[in-house]
Amino acid sequence: MSSIGQPASAPAIAVEAISKTFGSLRAVDAVSFSVAKGEIFGLLGPNGAGKSTLIRMLTTLIEPTSGTARVGGFDIRQSPNQVRLAIGVIPQNMTSDPDLTCIENLAIHARLYAMPRAQRYKVSAELLETVGLADRAHAMARTLSGGMRRRLEIARGLVHAPDIMFLDEPTTGLDPVSRFSVWEMITHLRERRGLTMFLTTHYMDEADRLCDRIGIVDNGKIVALDSPTALKTAVPGASRIEVQFAPDLAGGAADLEALPMVKQVRVAAAGIYRISSDSGPATAEALVDLARRQNLGLTSLNVQTTSLDDVFIHFTGHGLEGAKA
Template sequence: MAAPAQSGIAIDVRSISKRFGALEAVDQVSFMVKSGEIFGLLGPNGAGKSTLIRMLTTLVPPTGGTATVAGHDIIHDPNAVRERIGVIPQNMTSDPELTCAENIGIHARLYGITGARRRERTAELLEAVGLSDRANAMASTLSGGMRRRLEIARGLVHDPQILFLDEPTTGLDPVSRVSVWEMVTHLRAQQGRTLLLTTHYMDEADRLCDRVAIVDKGHIVALDTPVALKASVPGASRIELQFDPDLPRGAADLEALPAVKSVRALGSATYRISSDRGPASAQELIDLARAHKLELKSLSVESTSLDDVFLHYTGHGLSEMAEADPQPQRGRA
């Protein structure tokens, strides 16, 4: 089933909105996800990511706008959407009182997969997520990482075209996170499956996603590849360097360089420069030192992060928002 949609567009979201009483959780959001793409929704808790994913997976009806998923309208043809998507919700929804094999087997039956095919598919998926040896273990006995892998296996039982992962690594230890990342990368590599994931981890979005939409207060404030998003932040690369001896005209020599946006003297012939060109600026600085026959005692380049992007577009840092609202409510995000 996991073949790319013929149009090349897996998900087409058109002015979708969701209101809970006075709260506009998602406000006229539009975007498209290409087939075979890993698309990330990045934002803090409460930004509207989970509400958005719940609307796209037909769990929550929108109050405005609509979307097509795998070519089917989420409002008018929800069952066709459900047949073509796999969902790994933010909350663990596997049954703790069933074994791993039973959890997958019963989910297979919900997709109409029965008999020998069901047994084969269960074994294949347990093997794929590295849980074959825990097939008969109760889900309640699994670690957080294993349970998340079980959830992923369950979401793949019917070989969906599009996989939705709502904060797939939240609450996992670093080793389990890396394991889930590898699995996500592998899933895209297989048959060009499309993945849409939400996260509030910058490194996760940066590492996994082809394109990232930055979500804040129910709106998409920026959408592009991680590289392009970082490049869109003016002067966001920071370079710190020390000359020996100091430059003849000090900061003025540095300000004359085309790559340099601003200079701050830190004392002891040390300067902090902001630049649009990132690491490429380093060559100009080396050439400057040579021209004045100075020694470059130290030079460090700090690249733009998605945190800088988030700060640039929203006016506040992602980590501070996440700390301020650590527990998303059910039905909202």
């Protein structure tokens, strides 16, 4: 059972050894963690890792096989309707009705929360304004672009002013401009409304940009959980450097291992080396100096800081593509 990264304050979400089994497949395996109020928490993992199953259990869409969770202070097994009142959900599928207008989608959704008629149309109009769809209020949802439709989904999730928002892969299938617009909206909502946001994604940059903390999921388990910065720090060598000499170094990899701040050296091909370093700029300077001293040409020099891709590989032993589908 994983039990990592417990926040000190009373959590908005507290997951306790939750599991879900489909036949012989253990989709979520005794996962425990908690999310603080006002935090943006991300679950990062490849397709099939168990992210959607976990979010569906937390949003009461499926029942856990064992374990439980408290969301907004309510147990998902014992008080599912209280949980539903406390949360807004943006599912992975577009669940707004394509044959209804934007405002109808929101107003009917508000009616599901027993909101009085006058209030539900007022709130719906305000939310369309918030998500930048006021001018499309009477357009059918099917006429919206993917990004607009996702913003409509977000507005729908906010219709009853929840404290916690669940977003299941909110930018999957969107073009870069629409993705950026959704990211801005998520950040804006947290800043303006103080919402706790729980999102799943398989985009490293999305998790890195949006989340205060990230849980890395692999094969139904959380294998690492911390802030993006802390996760990156946990990977040996803060920088990745790829360098090519022509001709090759006289001493090969041994010449590089002797340089300051270098943690690890791998030979990619003849004359090409991949170096992990605690300081990219310092090692790059030393590499230039080494080439000058040995009278070698420096054909290429590429310095990168550690990314979440490196973090994912470090903790799971494989990249997103290499994971079980």
